[in-house]
Amino acid sequence: MSAGQSDQGDPVARIAAALERLAPPAPREVDWRNSPAYLWDGVNARELPEIVAPALENLRGIERQKAQVRDNIARLAWGHATHDMLLWGSRGMGKSALLRAATRAVQDDAPMALALVQVAPGALKSLPDLFHRLSEVRRQFLIFIDDLGFAEDDTVGPQRLRSWLEGGIEARPANARLAVTSNRRAILARQAGEQDSGSDDNPLNRRDAVDDKLALADRFGLSVGFHPCSKDQYLDIVRAYAAPLGLSYTNEQALEWAMQRGQRSGRSAWQFVVELAGRAGKAI
Structure with a gap:
């Protein structure tokens, strides 16, 4: 090999290394017995x-x-x-x-x-x-x-x-x-x-x-x-989320929030309570 020429190594080894880089990683060992x-x-x-x-x-x-x-x-x-x-x-x-x-x-x-x-x-x-x-x-x-x-x-x-x-x-x-x-x-x-x-x-x-x-x-x-919840069910869900946090609101406010989102659901009830907590400066 002449001076200044870099040693590229064994071509077979280089090909094997390239293929190894392209291969998906081996599955990681997981303990299936101890996590929830x-x-x-x-x-x-x-x-x-x-x-x-x-x-x-x-x-x-x-x-x-x-x-x-x-x-x-x-x-x-x-x-x-x-x-x-x-x-x-x-x-x-x-x-x-x-x-x-x-x-x-x-x-x-x-x-x-x-x-x-x-x-x-x-x-x-x-x-x-x-x-x-x-x-x-x-x-x-x-x-x-x-x-x-x-x-x-x-x-x-x-x-x-x-x-x-x-x-x-x-x-x-x-x-x-x-x-x-x-x-x-x-x-x-x-x-x-x-x-x-x-x-x-x-x-x-x-x-x-x-x-x-x-x-x-x-x-x-x-x-x-x-199925979509009734008005009373929606308000009950709001109460269940808001009461432990000591949040105050009116039923009209809760229903208006749901109307703006186009649905009465558990998700919109929770989002309303998150908004109330944010206004009150509370973390959830």
Whole structure:
């Protein structure tokens, strides 16, 4: 090698190093036994020290839903027969908050029996890998998929979900159940014309298309609906949030706040209380 010429090293070693840099990182070792919750990103899981959720008793206007969801999660924690759950319906009515709050309440009675695993957006395809890892752990798991929806032309996603729920080759393990929230009961988007009968151009009966989409929701053993709250329910939710903070307001103010946001819901009630607390110079 002439003077001044740099030594590039072994070409094979350089190629191997470049390929190693391009390869995805190896899965990180996770202790699946000791944390109350985890976030699955499609490759690795991140341990979370706590489940951030309101106290279960502070969720108002959904008493029936609270009882159903908590009871089902408690069964899972104790290893009893348990349903996969679909929580569907009106936005802002506490679907995801209820799942987190109910899980935390069950953990108060059985701290290490159950863990919540939330699947990050975009990580749905990786669920078989997550199932495999959880199947090797002696613990119960609630796998939480928030705000699930499929595009109108997506046929693969719904098929895989059916398989996961009903014992296909990639089915979720016996020590885990799925908990899904969606604004639609059918989960999939529906077109207005689906209620019409078939035509010469489209021999597939539209009613069959609707039934097929609803059949996906029917795979969940427990389907819990959430509906817009009444005026009295909304005001009750506001009182439940505001009273512990010593905040004063009028019902007219609370209702005006909801009207400005176009809905009476648990979310708008909480946002109103946050506004009250901010005006009063209080932290929440």
